[in-house]
Amino acid sequence: MKILVPVKRVVDYNVNIRVKADGSGVDLANVKMSMNPFDEIAVEEALRLREAGAASEVVAVSIGPKEAQETVRTALAMGADRGIVIEAAGPVEPLAVAKLLKAVVAEEAPGLVILGKQAIDDDSNQTGQMLAALLGWPQGTFASKLALGTDAIEVTREVDGGLQTVRLTLPAVVTADLRLNEPRYASLPNIMKAKKKPVDVRDAGQYGVDLAPRLTVLKTAEPPARPAGVRLGSVAELIERLNAAGVI
Amino acid sequence: MTTLLVAAHDGAHLKDATLKALTAALAVGDDIHVLLAGDGVAGAAAEAARLPGVVRVLTAEAPQLAHELAEPLAALLVSLAPAYGVLLAPATSTFKNALPRAAALLDVMQLSDVTAVLAPDTFERPTYAGNAVVTVRSADPIRVVTVRTASFRPTPGAERAPAPIEAVAVPADPGLSAFVGEQFSEADRPELTSARVVVSGGRALGSEERFRELLLPLADRLGAAVGASRAAVDAGYAPNDWQVGQTGKAVSPDLYVAIGISGAIQHVAGMKDAKVIVAINKDPEAPIFQIADFGLVGDLNEIVPELTKALG
Secondary structure, three states, rough: OOOEEEEEHHHHHHOOOOOOOOOEEEEOOOEEEOHHHHHHEEEEHHHHHHHOOOOOOEEEEEEOOOOOOHHHHHHHHOOEEEEEEEEEOOOOOOHHHHEEEOOOOOHHOOOOOEEEEEOOOOOOOOOHHHHHHOOOOOEEEEEEEEOOOOOEEEEEEOOOOOEEEEEEEEEEEEEEEEEHOOOOOOOOHHHHHHHHOOOOEEEEHOOOOOOOOOEEEEEOOOOOOOOEEEOOOOOOHHHHHHHHHHHO | EEEEEEOOOOOEEEHHHHHHHHHHHHHOOEEEEEEEEOOOOOOHHHHHHOOOEEEEEEEEOHHHHHOOOOHHHHHHHHHHHHHOEEEEOOHHHHHHHHHHHHHOOOOOEEEEEEEEEEOOOOOEEHHHHOOOEEEEEEEOOEEEEOOOHHHOOOOOOOOOOOOOOEOOOOOOOOEEEEEEEEOOOOOOOOOOHHEEEEEOHHHHHHOHHHHHHHHHHHHHHHHEEEEOOHHHHOOOOHHHHHEEEOOEEEOOEEEEEEEEOOOHHHHHOOOOOEEEEEEEOOOOOHHHHHOOOEEEEOOHHHHHHHHHHOOO
């Protein structure tokens, strides 16, 4: 079975982003970019399935600017077999991403698609669900454990208050939550090897998908700040204040 | 146009998240229909019929809807959607799962985790782990919206003549998915997202044993739900469903006690809507003190037991 792993290039997890003073967006000039952390977990899970003999090939695909190639190379350095980059100028919304991925699925015919549950830039948490919808496939979102069979997959999902396990017919879409696994670091030899792995670069235009955004961002603002509080000297003082505030 | 509010419920009763999402639905300004999907929803439907602003309650009952699976639930939403201008649900795990599926089938872009309603087509939502708030306008004929419940106060039921309750047809089960089982943790505590008080621990607790030893007695005293930072969850001190933050749950209790939590922005994104925030941390420079109403600098191993004892 082939596994397709969509990966997104996002602002690095550790960067403190700044909102532009004119409200036109977030300042991304000279900011470190990395693979979306949830997508790293998705790549790791696909690799583990291949290493366990349950999958034959892992294909990483990224949609974005030219630099999305770096993100695909990161997946290849972790161990993915080959990559696809679909170049698109400007932001591509989850619905359009899902439509492009549907076209890639039609070409590649994977048995499973694994991707992160959400990207840490737009925090939409939509792409996996939308892809499953457009394909008419079942979806196992927020996965913390997978058990892959021959014609079905059991997915244990992180839900409010606990865990839910569902059985999905294959092919299926799975989105990775934090506890699915701990992604490996790419070793230097593997980073070198990744440079020789095949990456197919395409233009998003060739798929005939309407990429025009449906949502218009009117303004980007800093979140409202909370007024600074007070430092207290003792537990007794704290209890007094909490009583006065009427919260205990 | 009319707004369809998709309710979170347990069959017998509405969940608090529904009352918060109702506040967002009322802000949209149109008539509201409430949908209860499940298998046996009469009790919750009767409650929904008395909510302010609700003109009709729809019940959709079928075995395949019993476990809130995305595939049959999205099929139901798609069958109802054409009659509505806004499809709105609380951002619970059920609706985070099902609504984008419905949105894609309707060929519309969803607005996730909305924190304010500015107009029927214009909303605010957090991005970059809450570091940037965007105002977005939708050009789609149907707006599919999930609501961050922490950002809205609940609108309770009212003394009123109940709205009519009507059963709707349920589309055939797509047959793609089946429920296998579920496992819920510590049901004797209040639910994290609706608790009045939350006691949360960070990596400074040092171990799972210490996390439980120190936090659970304090939580018991306060009748609180227990939360954790992502660092504490990653370190294995607390289960993932306790995680508060951008990648976990957003909470808005009256009182939030952050113990040994440094205050990473991704954690703050999930708790900054609390009415009163208390921080206990040994590092006086920890960013959590910048947003806390009351701070205690010191050793949590001494302060927390002292606090628990003093509350007894």
